[in-house]
Amino acid sequence: MGMEIKRKNTIFTGTQMDIQDLYKCVHCGLCLSSCPTYTVLGKETDSPRGRIAYMKAIYEEKTDLTPRIVSHLDSCLQCRACESVCPSGVPFGRLMEHTKSYIVNQKKYSFFRSVINKFLYKIVFPKPFILSLTSIAIKVYKSLQIHKIRIIKPTFMTPLDKMITDTPKEVFRAEGSVFYSSTTDNKKSVALLSGCVMPIVQSDTMRATVRVLNKNGCDVFVPELQKCCGALNIHGGDLEGAKSLAKANIDAFIELDIEAIIVVSGGCGAIMKEYYDLFQNDPDYLEKAIKFSSKVKDIAEYLIEIPIIKPEKKLNYNVTYQDSCHLSNVQKITTPPRKLLEEIEGITIIEMEDNKCCGAAGVYSLFHKEMSSVLAGSKMDSIESTRADVVISGNPGCMIQINGEASKRKSSIKVMHLVDILDEAYTYPS
Template sequence: MMNTKEKQKIQTEFKEKMDYDELLNCMRCGFCLPSCPTYIESGKDEAHSPRGRIAMMKAVVDGDIEPDEDVKRSLDLCLGCRACEPVCPSGVNYGHLLEQARDIIYQNSNQSLPIKAARNMAFEHLFPNQKRMIGFTSLVGFYQRSGLQNVTRKTGLLNLFPETLRTMEKVLPAIPKKSEMQNRPRYLPSLTEEKKKVAFFSGCLMDTVFMATNDATTKLLQYAGCEIIVPETQGCCGALHGHSGERERAKEMAKKNIKAFEDEQVDYIITNAGGCGAFLVDYDHLLKDEPNWAERALAFTKKIKDITSILIELNFHQLDLQLDEQIITYQDSCHLKNGQKTFMEPRQLLQSIKGVEYVEMKDASRCCGSAGIYNIVESEMSMQILEYKMEQTKKTNAKTIVTANPGCLLQMKLGIEKEGLSEEMEAVHIVDILLKAYENCNRLTTSN
């Protein structure tokens, strides 16, 4: 519980730091309500809607209410999916307001020792340091390969953990060996006529847990005619920090990435994770008040492009792509659609694959409930949202669910497992299915 001193400090900083003009932009029209998963799943509780949360933020600034536990709870329950932004007639930047408010609250309120220790470990020591990330994920890989996983499952030790974590353990991909994660390529030539020179943002989890998907991404870029630079000094994008009330640390990570890429003479900086890409294109906003970084951040953001966008630009969808006959559907990454404004490109690519029938899922752009670590810290709401998503998925009769973000991928895998559909349905990242479709028709080899 917040004490009086904490509430006073939070209220003061709300007045000093919140973008009041942005708060006033909200006309309370309610266009955002049908797009908000937490508003729908909470039984249409205004406190869990975008306009309700903005009203609370403004009320705290105006001194009409205290920043109490109810305010914090409402903000914590928000997925941060930003589905309210595209439908807002006033163009309210809700995501920016949410990050500002969470940062103020979390930086000025005491937390229990276990939560404080967990946040410190994740935000200060693990995600900002790729060597530690490699070390941590390699332990998970050892657990998978050594037989410990089988022993843990047979002895029932996993039953000590919440159901969501138990299911998540089942759907994690095979983790690469530590030596493989440490020896990543830094330059890759085009395998066809060179059309673009690009840099690749490899990320933290994407270059460890999802390393195979990163490799598929660079191979697709090579086939599409790209020369690729992968800067060694890049790191985590900082999205988890920015969304969780750790904006100062997020700024540090943004500066590190800008430095890593700004001397590379490339046409684009390519991303393959919707959540990372959306935060990267927001670096100009994150650093707008820092004179030495604002222009550099803007130059950086102008080069960010999702893998699906560059593939369409380079006419990859006009090449021979083929898979076995099947129905496929697509689950939007919220941040790819709402943050990077990339919506049609993934669909165009999937619809160009011969042998497949593409079926659009109802509410494909509604959040799946992953939202970073939301499915762990807000498991009940996350599973409610996932249940609806799986209902719509099953109606498509799809064999394959395609998405474009690692969190969404794990969430959909989790949904498949919970529904008992693992024998008849799979979830894949879009680059993995595109690479398979291309190599089915084109037997090129690389000289990596």
């Protein structure tokens, strides 16, 4: 547009961002009703345009990065619902990611928060072995019933309650690269992201994914050298850590002779489809990242494209589908999951009136327990109002969040991944 903006602050220096993006917001307010924190708090400072105003003020050195401003910026769930309704095309997610990185680099988080961030982003998520040990610790935490002893339980561990579910005993782990062959004719070849959390917390879903893909004529390759997708690092401001994980995944998948890289986590898929954003200043990897991202497909997206083989069994369920933020707002995938459910005989889909963010947002509940809890409660109200037997989701974080709220309410509703209900509806050779 020819607008000259004098750079005064390093908040966005050295990033791939066009600083003009910061000035695209025209303060129309169309984003307000879509923002979870604004909807709950009703404060301009906790809205997308309010946060952009803070970013501008910091960039132009009109204010310092004070604890109060950090609090308002950090309370954003990065659900990117605002992007879906913004007429000016403000890339709010990218702006917030670099703002979070700036907060980290300026050491504006508390000592406790900084330690937890480093533990999660540098130790736990990048290293499957450590994550496995963490899962064992959670199981011990459950078996000793510590989560029920409020007097001795540290406050920061309260969010772990929602993970105290019957986690599968067997981890979905590739001991070396694993190849699962389909027995059908005219086969297709795909690779599967196993990720960091799902192989441990939802390993049954990972195995169901392989069965469903094999049933639909896909040979499935699970590369050994793949890593965590880096989504949590990006949301937490660890862009360099995310870039390192992205490079590892690009190297693990890029040379495979496959049609698609299949992802069964909405959050992972959203980030992987935008890997190229991390490498705008790295020409050695930019072309690879573009090629990689072009092959990433959510499982629902891919099954509709090939197209899916109709499941044989009749399932008499009333279901409601929960749109995860990064599937709907970022990947724009809302119709494919519903079309897949319609392929199952006996399924009745009942839509929620309010299908906003559930408050999971990665590790958000560790640092914003109250807001996360309010949003989880609101989501559960919407689910229960449908009187459905089953709530279907395409994102593990959402499933953990909803399961936790359902458990708290002693609700009988069943929480399932889309792949799990497809798996239940298929018949397989003995």
